[in-house]
Amino acid sequence: MTRFDAADTAERRKLFAEAVLAHRNRGSQFCTIEVDPADAPGVNADDEEPAPVPWVQFAEKTFNLDCTDAELDRLKGLLDDFPECRIERIERPEEAEGANVRITARSDANRLGQFADRALQVTFGLDDDYRAWVTQV
Template sequence: MSRFSADTPKERRKLVMDAITAHRERGSPFCTLLAEYDFEPAEMEGEPESDDEWEGEDERDSEDDAEVEEAPPWIQFGDQTLNLDCTDEELDRLKNLLREFPAFKIEQLESPEEAEGTNVRISAKADVNRIAQFVEQSLQTVYECPKSTTVWAVEV
């Protein structure tokens, strides 16, 4: 594998296919794909119209920082299985997306008490192209990533 990131739908799908192929050729336990994009909360877009808009901002800074510092979406693939973490809302969107991919089935849901969200393991008994399509659709539909999202193959 000679490149490790892509930022258009077509290139992201190709990157996923290349990463899975490299993972299989190396016999590694899994490959990990990480989405990266600039997050700007809607309420923070643009400049304030007056100083009054920034009143109380200090109290909200820690909450806003927590949202911005959330871990970016990631998807792992190994042994015909996709592994990803979802919030409750993302899990609902994932279940809806799976209707379009009948060869993909949820095998395990795990929601540890100390974690916010659910770890999902999905059997992916499909060719590498279909898996890449699923990963791309997951980024767009489940995680609602912007079209300009960069995907990194961070572990192969």
């Protein structure tokens, strides 16, 4: 991979697909995609404890992300558009607000890139021009 961020739909999806391919080709543990803090709702660098930046990880055939109950409802609604993706497990640790969600996804890298983009945008209420970074491959 030669670039690590993108801010329009087509470029983000291409970037995410390339990250999935790089992850697979390298046999890495996982790849991580993070929303740019400047585009993340509720994230303010001046806050003592800013809201966490939305992220999604992909490993083998599984996406992983943390979300609130409202965000989880939006994510579940999105799955109707992606029949190759299904929620495998939802964990609700006592010490955390919200849930950790694992989604099994069996598809090609391009479709997985589309899902990652839509999951971030819909789940976390991001604008069409949000910037995302591949932070680990």
